[in-house]
Amino acid sequence: MPMHGPARGASDMVPFAACFPFEDIRIMALEHADVLRAAHLARLGLSEDDAAHYLDDLGRILEMVDQLQALDTEGVAPLAHPLDATQRLRADEVTETDQRDRFQRCAPAVEQGLYLVPRVVE
Secondary structure, three states: OOOOOOOOOHHHOOOHHHHOOOOOOOOOOOOHHHHHHHHHHOOOOOOHHHHHHHHHHHHHHHHHHHHHHOOOOOOOOOOOOOOOOOOOOOOOOOOOOOOHHHHHHOOOOEEOOEEOOOOOOO
């Protein structure tokens, strides 16, 4: 996987637990059984071979989280989106004609402009 910027050695990394002020936090290595347990909790069918593959992938993801936790974000405002963009909205205008009467004529049951449906909850 290509990295952007200069390669960093193990001495440049700050452990994930070092980013928290709590003394008793211990970050344990992810194990094969952890992947199988997470898959079971998520109700995913996962073979032993797939679990081994995901173990490697999740390990790399957790390593990346460790690297991100080591970054100094003091004074950086949180973002909802990285781009300063606004949602383009269409004008709130009626574009169709009212066809309620036409649709209700073909409905099986209508009362006072409302569709009547069978009760599904007793």
